[in-house]
Every structure is written in structure tokens, then in C-alpha cells.
Amino acid sequence: MLRFLTAGESHGPELTAIVEGLPSRLPIRSALIDEQLRRRQQGHGRGGRMRIESDRVEITSGLRFGLTLGTPLTMRIRNRDWENWKTKMAVEGDPPPEAKPVTKPRPGHADLAGVLKYNHDDVRNVLERSSARNTATLVAVGSVARQLLAPFGIRIFSHVVEIGGVEAKKFPKTLEQIPDAAESSTVRCADSEAAEKMVEAIDQARREGNTLGGVFEVVALGVPPGLGSYAHPDRRLDGRLAGALMSIQAIKGVEVGLGFTAARLPGSEVHDEIGYDPEKGYTRDTNHAGGIEGGVSNGQPVVVRAAMKPIPTLYKPLRSVDIHSKESFQASVERSDTCAVPAAAVVGEAMVAWVLALCFREKFSGDSFEEVEAQYRAYMEMVSRR
Numbered sequence: 001m002l003r004f005l006t007a008g009e010s011h012g013p014e015l016t017a018i019v020e021g022l023p024s025r026l027p028i029r030s031a032l033i034d035e036q037l038r039r040r041q042q043g044h045g046r047g048g049r050m051r052i053e054s055d056r057v058e059i060t061s062g063l064r065f066g067l068t069l070g071t072p073l074t075m076r077i078r079n080r081d082w083e084n085w086k087t088k089m090a091v092e093g094d095p096p097p098e099a100k101p102v103t104k105p106r107p108g109h110a111d112l113a114g115v116l117k118y119n120h121d122d123v124r125n126v127l128e129r130s131s132a133r134n135t136a137t138l139v140a141v142g143s144v145a146r147q148l149l150a151p152f153g154i155r156i157f158s159h160v161v162e163i164g165g166v167e168a169k170k171f172p173k174t175l176e177q178i179p180d181a182a183e184s185s186t187v188r189c190a191d192s193e194a195a196e197k198m199v200e201a202i203d204q205a206r207r208e209g210n211t212l213g214g215v216f217e218v219v220a221l222g223v224p225p226g227l228g229s230y231a232h233p234d235r236r237l238d239g240r241l242a243g244a245l246m247s248i249q250a251i252k253g254v255e256v257g258l259g260f261t262a263a264r265l266p267g268s269e270v271h272d273e274i275g276y277d278p279e280k281g282y283t284r285d286t287n288h289a290g291g292i293e294g295g296v297s298n299g300q301p302v303v304v305r306a307a308m309k310p311i312p313t314l315y316k317p318l319r320s321v322d323i324h325s326k327e328s329f330q331a332s333v334e335r336s337d338t339c340a341v342p343a344a345a346v347v348g349e350a351m352v353a354w355v356l357a358l359c360f361r362e363k364f365s366g367d368s369f370e371e372v373e374a375q376y377r378a379y380m381e382m383v384s385r386r
């Protein structure tokens with residue numbers, strides 16, 4: 001079974017991820033992981049922390065001469081900011097005077113709920129792990145998943161479709177043209193006119209001490225039919241994708257295919273009619289289902305969208321209450337992102353890659369890469385004869 005664990009505090013020495021259940025002899029390149037880490041750090045609207053960090057992965061187990069061993073793969077990403085936090089984040093000893101407890105929980109963060117749940121007196125003990133800094137490990141894990149899926153022609157990309165109410169409307173004609181258009185935009189939006197307006201909206205929000213959320217779309221091409229299952233609720237591909245996307249900080253909604261729009265349309269405008277072409281096999285003229293029917297991939301591109309709430313730390317502070325004195329106050333801010341939707345889109349890709357890899361491994365479970373490849377080929381051959 002493919003699984004992963006991550007660990008690490010935002011201002012601690014490093015983040016760690018362990019991926020278990022990879023087949024042996026799978027080529028993994030740390031340069032490809034670094035490329036994904038770099039993409040996550042970009043995007044118009046990010047704050048001062050991104051000028052400090054320059055994320056790089058170090059693989060410390062599970063790989064020899066570039067091929068997996070079939071043993072747990074460990075990845076480490078150092079926090080450069082740790083240099084500035086060594087005393088305040090020491091793992092042992094008494095707290096030094098400069099490590100004054102944080103007592104003011106920020107609305108929209110895990111701060112208050114976390115203090116109540118874990119009985120902490122210092123909000124820092126909550127915010128260090130609840131921070132979206134951990135999304136760097138998710139992207140590293142997702143990059144490993146991509147490298148498992150890539151040899152089978154599965155390609156995953158994303159683009160931002162809405163920021164602060166500005167919607168992208170003029171999409172490139174084909175799905176294949178979207179990645180290049182999105183990649184060349186500082187907000188990762190494939191509609192260049194909308195992208196300009198999104199940049200303006202972010203700049204204006206920053207000037208006003210406010211923050212913005214938005215929506216991104218993730219697309220997976222080359223997904224074979226048959227990933228996931230209708231046999232049991234927890235095996236459904238759509239449910240697992242929604243859960244994985246919602247597990248990213250600040251994601252508040254997920255749509256598959258037409259999503260909420262399908263609820264407003266009659267059935268004749270929603271369901272994708274089935275055709276047959278002797279060359280291509282089963283065909284669909286539309287993909288409103290987003291590549292998933294009955295919780296199973298149907299061979300069409302998988303298309304999901306996720307909605308991100310605005311960043312909760314505002315330069316124009318919101319009211320809260322000190323957890324010790326119970327006095328009301330207005331939060332002060334040192335640094336924060338204004339908008340992180342473009343970065344969240346890269347994290348969304350990683351989570352989609354992970355869930356697809358999970359379902360792929362369930363279907364093609366061989367212990368070595370060669371065994372997985374043989375299982376995949378035999379299945380695809382069988383499907384092509386149906």
C-alpha cells in the first residue's frame with residue numbers, strides 16, 4: 001500500500017516526508033522534485049517568507065543510483081528561516097526570555113481551536129504545524145507520485161481560474177495548450193487578460209491591507225479507465241480527490257467536472273453521451289463528468305477545481321481576544337501573503353498526483369517497476385479489446 005507521512009514545524013530546522021509503498025527500480029530525480037518546489041514558491045501576492053526560503057530536497061533513504069529500492073523514501077527540506085528562530089524554537093531546555101508566548105489567536109487560523117484542543121498556553125505551539133509551510137512536503141510527495149505516473153503517460157497540470165472575483169474566461173482552445181499559458185503567467189492563469197486584472201486585484205488588496213482567495217483547476221491527462229471503485233464508498237476516486245484537495249490549508253470547496261453547475265442544469269445538458277470509433281474505442285464529445293463516473297476514472301481527462309478562502313492574516317487587523325487576559329485586541333502583522341492561490345494550485349496538482357498514484361498502485365501493485373509495467377500493459381491491452 002502506498003502511503004506517506006510528513007513532519008516539521010514552519011520555523012523548525014526542517015520538514016520531512018516519508019513515502020512508503022513505491023515499487024523498486026523506479027527512476028526518481030531530485031531535480032524534478034526541486035522544480036516542483038520552485039513552482040510552489042512563486043506567484044504574485046506572496047510575502048516576505050518566500051524571499052528567505054529557497055526550497056531544495058535532500059533524499060536520504062530509499063534510493064540508490066537514481067532507482068528506488070522498494071524501501072521507504074525519505075525527503076528533507078531545510079527551513080532557511082530556522083537561523084532566525086533557533087532559540088525561540090529550541091527542542092529542549094527552558095524557554096528563553098525572547099520566546100515570549102503568543103497569546104493572541106488569529107481569526108481564520110487553527111490558533112484558537114488548537115489551543116483549546118491541545119491545552120497549550122502559547123499559540124505558537126499550534127501555528128507552527130498548522131502553517132501552510134508544510135505544503136512544501138506535499139509538493140515533494142506529489143512530485144514522487146508524478147514520477148511514478150509519468151512513464152504511463154499520465155500528466156498533471158493546473159491553472160488559476162478565479163482570484164478575488166476576477167474570473168478567467170478566454171481559455172486556450174485545447175486542454176494541452178493550457179499549461180504553457182498558465183506557466184508564463186505570474187498568477188498561473190491561462191487567460192492573459194484576466195491574469196492582468198487578477199494582478200491588479202492582488203495589488204489593490206495589498207494596498208488596502210486586505211487579502212484574496214480564489215479558485216484553481218487541476219487536470220490530469222492520460223489517466224487510464226478503472227482507477228478508483230464504486231464497490232465501496234472509501235474507494236471512490238472522486239471522494240478521495242475531494243478529501244485530498246480539502247486537506248490543503250485554506251481550501252474550502254471542491255468540484256469534479258461541472259461540479260455545482262451540474263446541479264442547476266437538466267440531465268440532457270450534463271451527461272456525456274457515449275460513442276464508439278473502431279480506431280479509438282469508446283468516445284465522448286463532452287467531459288462534463290470530469291473524467292469520473294461512479295467513482296471510477298472513465299478514460300477522459302480528470303478535471304477538478306478547488307476554492308481557497310482569503311489568507312486570514314490581514315495587515316488591516318481583525319478583532320480577537322487575548323487567551324490569558326481575555327481582553328479584546330486588534331492583531332498586529334509582521335509579514336504575510338496577500339494571495340497564495342497560484343501556490344495552492346501547485347499543491348493541488350501534487351495532491352491529485354498523489355491520489356492517482358494511490359489508485360494506480362492499488363490496480364497495478366507489483367513490487368518492481370517492471371512488474372507494474374507488465375500489469376499495466378496487460379490491462380490496457382484487455383481494455384482495448386472491449
Ligand SMILES: Cc1cc2nc3c(=O)[nH]c(=O)nc-3n(C[C@H](O)[C@H](O)[C@H](O)COP(=O)(O)O)c2cc1C
Nearest residue numbers: 108109132249250251311312313336337340343344
Ligand atoms: C500556499 C499557502 C500559503 C499560505 N500563506 C499564508 C500566509 O502567509 N499567512 C496566513 O495567514 N495564511 C496563509 N495561508 C493560509 C493558512 O495556512 C490557512 O488559512 C490556515 O491554515 C487555516 O485554514 P484552514 O481553516 O483551512 O486550515 C496559506 C495557505 C496556503 C495553501
Ligand SMILES: C=C(O[C@@H]1CC(C(=O)O)=C[C@@H](OP(=O)(O)O)[C@H]1O)C(=O)O
Nearest residue numbers: 049050130131132133136249335336337
Ligand atoms: C512558509 C510558507 O508559507 C507560510 C504559510 C503561512 C501560514 O500561516 O500558513 C504563513 C507564512 O509564513 P510566516 O509566518 O513564516 O511568514 C507563509 O510564508 C511556505 O509556503 O513555504
